[in-house]
Amino acid sequence: MNEAAHAEHHGTAAPIVSAIGLMGIMLGLTLAVNGYPSFWFVFLVGLFVLTTGFIMWLSEYYPMTSEENEEIETYHPAFATLSTRKFGTWIFLLTEMMVFGTLLSAYLRYRAAAGADWVPAADIIRSHLIFGVINTMALLLSSLTMVLALYAAKRNDHKATTRFLGCTFLLGILFLVIKGFEWWEMKNGHFWGEHCVVKDISHHCIAPKYENGFWINTSLEGSTFYVTTGTHGAHVLVGVIALAYLIVKANRGGYNSEYHDTLELFGLYWHYVDVVWVFVFPFLYLY
Amino acid sequence: MSDDENPDIEAPEEEAVEEEAHDEHEFPGYANGFMAVFGWLVFFTVLEVMAILQEFSFGATMFILFSIAFVKVWFIASFFMHLRWDPPLARRTGAVPIFFLIVLFVAIGLTSPGTTDDIATICGF
Numbered sequence: 001m002n003e004a005a006h007a008e009h010h011g012t013a014a015p016i017v018s019a020i021g022l023m024g025i026m027l028g029l030t031l032a033v034n035g036y037p038s039f040w041f042v043f044l045v046g047l048f049v050l051t052t053g054f055i056m057w058l059s060e061y062y063p064m065t066s067e068e069n070e071e072i073e074t075y076h077p078a079f080a081t082l083s084t085r086k087f088g089t090w091i092f093l094l095t096e097m098m099v100f101g102t103l104l105s106a107y108l109r110y111r112a113a114a115g116a117d118w119v120p121a122a123d124i125i126r127s128h129l130i131f132g133v134i135n136t137m138a139l140l141l142s143s144l145t146m147v148l149a150l151y152a153a154k155r156n157d158h159k160a161t162t163r164f165l166g167c168t169f170l171l172g173i174l175f176l177v178i179k180g181f182e183w184w185e186m187k188n189g190h191f192w193g194e195h196c197v198v199k200d201i202s203h204h205c206i207a208p209k210y211e212n213g214f215w216i217n218t219s220l221e222g223s224t225f226y227v228t229t230g231t232h233g234a235h236v237l238v239g240v241i242a243l244a245y246l247i248v249k250a251n252r253g254g255y256n257s258e259y260h261d262t263l264e265l266f267g268l269y270w271h272y273v274d275v276v277w278v279f280v281f282p283f284l285y286l287y
Numbered sequence: 288m289s290d291d292e293n294p295d296i297e298a299p300e301e302e303a304v305e306e307e308a309h310d311e312h313e314f315p316g317y318a319n320g321f322m323a324v325f326g327w328l329v330f331f332t333v334l335e336v337m338a339i340l341q342e343f344s345f346g347a348t349m350f351i352l353f354s355i356a357f358v359k360v361w362f363i364a365s366f367f368m369h370l371r372w373d374p375p376l377a378r379r380t381g382a383v384p385i386f387f388l389i390v391l392f393v394a395i396g397l398t399s400p401g402t403t404d405d406i407a408t409i410c411g412f
Contacts, residue, residue, distance in 0.1 A: 268368055
């Protein structure tokens with residue numbers, strides 16, 4: 001990469017600006033929903049600052065014709081085999097594993113504590129399980145297209161790279177649309193509508209307490225289901241936004257046999273989202 | 288002896304080059320290989336849906352679901368996330384949270400402190 005772009009990237013204020021914005025969002029949202037509505041202002045300011053930081057980063061990265069690939073060679077020979085960016089991505093994924101580990105362990109704890117009283121979301125979804133299965137296939141297929149995009153870039157095939165990234169993007173959108181539809185149906189109680197002659201769980205119809213719908217504030221079952229699947233959906237949404245950017249850059253030949261690190265690192269994130277779904281699907285949709 | 292002549296100093300770079308070459312050549316028919324991995328993932332997904340529809344006991348169901356989930360994660364991490372070809376540092380980094388996840392799932396997730404009705408009771412207010 002050229003020296004000017006290298007120096008500019010390291011001198012950027014985008015990370016600290018984004019971090020401050022994120023802090024404002026978390027602080028504002030937490031207080032606003034807990035009885036301090038005036039903190040919505042802090043939330044909105046945080047959102048604005050985060051967006052500013054994001055745009056700063058985009059405007060600096062997009063014109064770059066090459067990518068950083070600094071090696072961590074200073075501390076130990078073992079680091080010589082891994083780029084700084086890749087190591088940092090793995091550290092980021094490590095923290096993400098803890099986030100979803102916490103959500104899923106909390107779900108299991110609540111469910112174990114409730115015992116037979118627990119009405120799993122799986123029983124509510126069972127009649128429409130096909131949506132969960134389609135979403136699973138969509139994510140698995142998107143992982144395949146993502147890795148094919150990376151290898152197309154390594155072969156200098158810009159068109160194929162863009163095409164595979166486009167497929168990944170569309171599959172991500174499909175996942176979100178189906179998820180949104182599914183939530184809407186569950187919230188409004190459509191999943192156990194007129195066809196449920198016998199309204200009990202053994203017939204895969206709904207428990208009386210969900211007769212008017214299943215939503216985040218309906219019960220602990222609803223809270224754990226929507227928080228976990230919502231957090232996962234938010235990760236898919238972020239991935240889809242990032243994919244839109246990658247498609248634009250790939251379309252102008254931004255990734256090739258020499259410079260494809262960004263695709264590989266984003267791929268790690270996207271596959272990680274897939275890994276999370278591998279656990280979310282059986283434990284929230286199947287059982 | 289200059290740095291160029293010192294094999295000890297050169298070794299890491301040579302390893303890196305070898306690692307890169309390993310990465311590029313290990314998977315010559317990569318498209319078919321990745322499609323095969325995708326096929327296995329679909330197969331295991333169908334398997335877990337079919338297992339649930341059989342309505343086994345709780346223990347058997349948990350064993351089946353966890354086993355299939357870990358196999359699927361192995362496929363994704365090894366092939367799609369390239370851990371199979373990455374240097375050990377990447378694999379070790381990815382393995383770090385496993386200890387914490389074991390603590391979360393075993394010590395917290397699967398303990399039953401007593402019957403609870405709602406989140407307000409659990410949180411103590």
